[in-house]
Every structure is written in structure tokens, then in C-alpha cells.
Amino acid sequence: MTNRICHIEIDHQGLALPTPEIEQERQVAIFDLLEDNSFALPARDGRLAPEGPFRLALAIREGRLVFDIQTEATEKVGEFHLSLGPFRQVVKDYFQICESYFDAVKRLPPSQIEAIDMARRGIHNEGARVLQERLEGKAAVDIDTARRLFTLICVLHWG
Numbered sequence: 001m002t003n004r005i006c007h008i009e010i011d012h013q014g015l016a017l018p019t020p021e022i023e024q025e026r027q028v029a030i031f032d033l034l035e036d037n038s039f040a041l042p043a044r045d046g047r048l049a050p051e052g053p054f055r056l057a058l059a060i061r062e063g064r065l066v067f068d069i070q071t072e073a074t075e076k077v078g079e080f081h082l083s084l085g086p087f088r089q090v091v092k093d094y095f096q097i098c099e100s101y102f103d104a105v106k107r108l109p110p111s112q113i114e115a116i117d118m119a120r121r122g123i124h125n126e127g128a129r130v131l132q133e134r135l136e137g138k139a140a141v142d143i144d145t146a147r148r149l150f151t152l153i154c155v156l157h158w159g
Contacts, residue, residue, distance in 0.1 A: 086134060
């Protein structure tokens with residue numbers, strides 16, 4: 001399949017060092033994303049849609065989320081910047097529920113951990129939905145790809 005991400009890079013410049021839990025989330029999200037994703041760019045300005053697979057670099061620059069996209073052969077095919085405003089509350093909520101989850105895993109019974117994990121998944125799905133909306137007209141991603149990208153956006157917000 002060509003409409004996919006084959007390589008992902010996170011620009012850590014200016015970011016706080018992640019906790020072990022955040023680093024684990026990042027590694028799992030990247031692994032899962034590269035294993036299975038759907039990412040396509042639309043046709044623009046009368047030109048055909050660029051074909052993947054794509055190399056994606058994610059960064060936060062000047063308070064904006066930057067998607068820098070290249071072909072597998074490193075030819076630049078697009079770059080777009082998204083306002084972080086629409087993500088702020090859901091990222092904040094996600095970090096709070098993750099903190100509760102990581103804490104619960106250490107000391108609570110499975111039934112309570114499961115309830116917190118369900119809430120965590122719900123907030124994660126909301127973040128993925130916001131990302132899909134923000135990407136409309138710029139890139140097409142399925143819900144699983146949006147979920148994994150949302151995790152990486154959270155990693156960029158860390159600290």
C-alpha cells in the first residue's frame with residue numbers, strides 16, 4: 001500500500017525530557033503506526049495527489065503543530081501547520097487521565113484500573129477525532145492512524 005507513513009521523526013528540539021511512561025507511549029505509538037497506518041495527501045492546485053509511502057516529521061514550532069511530509073526518497077511533498085488551540089484541552093485531559101492510570105496500575109484492583117483505562121481510551125478517541133477534523137483537506141487518515149498520531153502530539157506537548 002502506498003498511502004501510508006513509512007518513517008516518522010519527532011523533533012525533540014526544545015522539549016522537556018519525557019518520563020519513562022511518556023517515552024514508552026511514544027515508542028509504542030511509533031511502532032504501531034509504522035506497522036499499520038493509512039495516510040494520504042489530496043490532489044492540490046490541479047496536480048495529482050502525491051504518492052507515498054511518506055516520511056513524516058512532527059514538530060512544534062512557534063506554537064503550531066508542524067507536519068513535514070516527504071516521499072520515501074526524501075522529496076518534499078508537503079508541509080502544513082495546525083493551531084494547537086483545538087488540542088489543548090483534550091491533551092490536558094489525556095495527561096491527567098494517564099497520570100491517574102499509571103498511578104492506579106501500581107496500587108488499585110483490576111476493576112478500578114479497567115474503569116480508568118476506559119476513560120483514557122475515550123479521551124484518546126476524542127483527541128483522534130479532533131485531529132481528523134483538523135487534517136481535513138490536508139491529509140486523510142483512518143481512526144487508528146489518528147489515534148497513534150494523537151499520542152505523538154501528546155508527547156510533543158509533554159513538559
